[in-house]
Amino acid sequence: MRLSQRIFRLTRAFCTPVFLCAVSVALASCTTPGGGTSGLGDETGALNQDPNAVKVALLLPSSGPGNASQVAQALRQAGELALFDFNKPNIALIPKDTGGSAGGARAAAQEAVNEGAELIIGPLFAAEVRAVAPIAQQNGIPVIAFSTDRNVAGNGVYLLSFLADADVGRVASYAMSRGKKNFAVLIPQSAYGQVAESAFAKTVARGGGRTVVRATYSGGRSGMVSPVQQITNAIRGGQQIDALFLPAGSDELPQLAPLLASNGIASDKVQFLGTGQWDYPGVGSQQALIGGWYAAPDPKGWSRFAGRYQRTYGSTPPRIASLAYDAVSLAISLSKNPPGQRYTYAQLTRSTGFSGVDGLFRLRPDGTAERGLAILQVQPSGARVIQGAPRSFSQNQSYNAGN
Numbered sequence: 001m002r003l004s005q006r007i008f009r010l011t012r013a014f015c016t017p018v019f020l021c022a023v024s025v026a027l028a029s030c031t032t033p034g035g036g037t038s039g040l041g042d043e044t045g046a047l048n049q050d051p052n053a054v055k056v057a058l059l060l061p062s063s064g065p066g067n068a069s070q071v072a073q074a075l076r077q078a079g080e081l082a083l084f085d086f087n088k089p090n091i092a093l094i095p096k097d098t099g100g101s102a103g104g105a106r107a108a109a110q111e112a113v114n115e116g117a118e119l120i121i122g123p124l125f126a127a128e129v130r131a132v133a134p135i136a137q138q139n140g141i142p143v144i145a146f147s148t149d150r151n152v153a154g155n156g157v158y159l160l161s162f163l164a165d166a167d168v169g170r171v172a173s174y175a176m177s178r179g180k181k182n183f184a185v186l187i188p189q190s191a192y193g194q195v196a197e198s199a200f201a202k203t204v205a206r207g208g209g210r211t212v213v214r215a216t217y218s219g220g221r222s223g224m225v226s227p228v229q230q231i232t233n234a235i236r237g238g239q240q241i242d243a244l245f246l247p248a249g250s251d252e253l254p255q256l257a258p259l260l261a262s263n264g265i266a267s268d269k270v271q272f273l274g275t276g277q278w279d280y281p282g283v284g285s286q287q288a289l290i291g292g293w294y295a296a297p298d299p300k301g302w303s304r305f306a307g308r309y310q311r312t313y314g315s316t317p318p319r320i321a322s323l324a325y326d327a328v329s330l331a332i333s334l335s336k337n338p339p340g341q342r343y344t345y346a347q348l349t350r351s352t353g354f355s356g357v358d359g360l361f362r363l364r365p366d367g368t369a370e371r372g373l374a375i376l377q378v379q380p381s382g383a384r385v386i387q388g389a390p391r392s393f394s395q396n397q398s399y400n401a402g403n
Contacts, residue, residue, distance in 0.1 A: 053092035054335040054342065056328070057112030059122035059132065064100025071124065072097075075146070075324035077313050079121070082328035084312070089332045098123050102131035109135045117141060119343045121327045126152050133157050142343050144327045144363075146320065153367025158348060160323050160361075160369055164192050165199035167276040168247070170295035170373045172203040174387060175273055180242040181209040184231050184270070186256075188248060189218040196247035196275055212239050221255045228256070232263040235270065244270050246292075249277030257286035267291035267378070274378075284380045295373040297358035298389045305357040326356035351393065359389045 058079055060072035076095055083093060094115060096108035105128035112120055113135060120136055123129055126149035136143045137156050145152070148161045175183075183204060187193040193216070204211060213234040215227035235241055244265070248256055260266065265288070272292035279296040283289060305325060309317040333354065334342050341347065345365075353362025353370070360372035372395075375387040 050090065050092065053090050054331075055092045055094055055112075055115060055117045056119045056121060056331045056335075057094045057096055057109075057115075057117040058324075058328075059096045059098050059105060059108050059112070059120060059128070061100030061104075061124055061128075062095070062097040064098070068100045068124070071318060071320065074318050074321045075122070075124070078309065078317060078321040078324040079328040081309060081312055082325045082332065085308070086329070086332045089335065091328075091332050091335050093328065098128050100125065100128070102127045104128075106131040106135065108132075113139045113141065119144070119331055121324070121331065122146060129157060142345075142348060144330070144348075146323050146327075150368055155367070156345075158363045158367050158369070160327050160363075161320075162276065162371070163368060164195040166369075166371055167295035167373055168196050168199035169203040171273050171275070171293055171375065172200050172209075172245075173207065174293065174295070174375045175243050175271065176204070176207040176209055180271055181207075182212050182240045182242045183209060183245055183273075184213045184234060184241045184243070185211055185215070185245040186227060186231055186248075187214070187216045187245075188252060189216050193247060197245075200245055200247075212241050221259065224252075224256055224259055228259045228263060228265075231260075232265060235265065241270055243273050245273045247275045247277065249275075250280045250282065253278070253283065253286055253289065257288040261288035272378075278378065279376070279383070281382060284378050284382050289378045290380060292378045293386070294376055294378075294383075296376055297371070298374040298385055299376075299383075301357045301359055322357035326354070326358070326361070329356065330354050353393055360391065360393065362393060 058076060060075055061068040062072040062076070063069060064072065079093060083089065083091065094112060094117060096112055098105040098108045105123045108123075109120060109132040118141065120132065120141055120143045122145060123132060124146045126147040129143070129145045129147050129152040132143060133152070133155065141156075143157045144160050145157060146161050147159060148163055150159065150163055153159045185197060185200065187197045201211065213231060215230040217224045217227040231244065246253070246256065267289060268291055272289060274292055274294035276294065276296045278289075278292070278294040302319075302322060305322055306317055309321065331343075334347050337347065348363050349365055351362070353360055358371065359374075362370050364370055370393070372390040372393070374385045374389040376383040377386045
């Protein structure tokens with residue numbers, strides 16, 4: 001599982017962590033972390049007993065319901081892996097169990113403050129982040145959280161997660177740089193669909209493009225037939241359509257792609273544009289999607305990280321694990337600064353950003369993360385990079401401007 005709607009569904013936390021109990025699909029294509037090395041310490045002890053070490057709290061739902069505890073274990077192990085890779089840095093990583101609830105997160109944050117934490121990494125759910133934020137703000141401690149609900153970002157809370165619209169502007173800009181100006185959009189009737197469509201429309205308008213036809217769908221195949229026919233009629237009616245935007249994932253594409261193909265619509269005739277939801281192993285099994293473009297991190301970084309995780313813990317990490325690794329790596333890199341200058345606003349939002357498992361990223365003043373993404377093209381065997389991820393944020397701005 002890569003940057004798909006699964007991560008969006010998992011970490012947005014839309015009200016309650018009980019969501020994980022009902023939506024096991026959030027981890028459907030991830031091996032449950034288990035076996036192998038369990039960690040460096042218990043859930044209350046610091047993972048470095050040096051009294052002079054820089055204290056960083058890691059707030060996770062280790063006793064949370066459903067799959068929450070499994071995700072928490074993977075995030076913790078990924079954070080520990082960063083400690084291994086940096087060869088015992090002067091960081092005391094202090095795990096705190098939130099229980100997956102706002103009250104538990106609030107108590108964990110207060111404990112972290114009392115123990116001298118200079119930075120809080122986590123929590124996972126939006127409700128937890130809301131509970132932690134006032135305590136952190138009152139004590140001048142920044143928070144790097146994993147929720148994808150942008151409403152909890154800002155005022156010292158930074159979201160390292162991939163937001164639902166992070167990749168949309170990149171693929172739309174790339175398409176326009178290749179001469180695609182007239183678009184059709186086929187949008188799921190969901191929160192994700194709304195966010196993705198809004199981001200796409202803004203990028204297209206900024207680049208001088210236009211949306212020629214728009215259709216939405218709900219439910220399974222039966223709910224897709226009429227919207228697909230609407231797109232088909234527009235194309236057969238002679239409307240100029242250069243590309244079709246499909247913000248769908250592994251749940252919808254296996255039903256959507258054959259419908260499009262049966263109507264004579266495939267990416268070799270109208271350029272298909274996807275989102276990070278397309279970044280799953282079986283995407284190339286849908287013939288109609290071959291040749292389609294989408295934005296995602298260069299897969300090499302994840303492959304290297306997943307291999308190290310597998311060798312260390314004996315299990316395959318869930319896709320979200322890279323966020324914990326990068327958060328701890330960021331904490332380590334800034335811990336070398338003098339006291340009082342480590343996790344300041346200026347340091348966290350520095351314009352050059354940081355390099356992580358998934359490539360270049362930086363924290364914006366509004367608390368969201370900007371990332372440098374590659375453009376991938378669907379192939380029968382999966383996907384290949386056709387434009388590499390930027391190596392600097394000046395290059396990233398150029399890419400997003402369609403250059």
